[in-house]
Amino acid sequence: MNTTVRSDVLSEGQNLTTPQEEALKELRIASAATTMQLKTNNVGPDKVIDTCMTDFTQTCASQGDAGKPVPSVSVAVTALADACIQALETSAKSAQGNYQEAIAGVKAAKEDGIWDTVIAADVQLWAKENGFV
Numbered sequence: 001m002n003t004t005v006r007s008d009v010l011s012e013g014q015n016l017t018t019p020q021e022e023a024l025k026e027l028r029i030a031s032a033a034t035t036m037q038l039k040t041n042n043v044g045p046d047k048v049i050d051t052c053m054t055d056f057t058q059t060c061a062s063q064g065d066a067g068k069p070v071p072s073v074s075v076a077v078t079a080l081a082d083a084c085i086q087a088l089e090t091s092a093k094s095a096q097g098n099y100q101e102a103i104a105g106v107k108a109a110k111e112d113g114i115w116d117t118v119i120a121a122d123v124q125l126w127a128k129e130n131g132f133v
Contacts, residue, residue: 003025003125004028004031005024005028005032005034006028007021007024007025007095009025010024014116017131018128019131020130020131020132021131023126023129023130023132044096044098044099044102044103045088045091045099045101045103046102048084048087048088048091048102049084049088049102049106051087052080052083052084052087053080054115056076056083057080064125072114072119072120073119073120073123074115074116074120077109077110077115078100078110079093081106081107081109081110082110084102084106085103085107085110086103086107088103088106089103091105
């Protein structure tokens with residue numbers, strides 16, 4: 001995904017321990033470790049999905065700024081998948097093979113139980129090991 005964690009923003013106004021500060025820095029580095037793409041590669045269904053990701057992360061950030069809790073993994077995956085499916089299926093190009101493949105991929109990811117088990121457990125373990133919970 002193309003979302004870089006802003007550790008400086010996350011830690012602003014908080015009294016974090018040194019291990020927590022380091023954990024957020026590591027999270028920023030890991031989330032920023034993407035490769036540059038040619039603009040021509042970021043078209044079609046990939047661009048549609050990127051737009052959905054941007055909208056979703058901005059909505060989550062606004063909700064967090066308003067003091068609302070971070071959505072669970074299950075809620076986040078379902079909401080994001082639904083937004084992507086809607087955007088892909090309503091695109092004028094939705095009948096093209098690459099769009100159909102993207103739609104099938106998003107639907108499969110939405111149904112994959114790994115989100116509620118492995119990833120949620122990894123997030124909880126990371127949060128616990130770094131003193132966030």
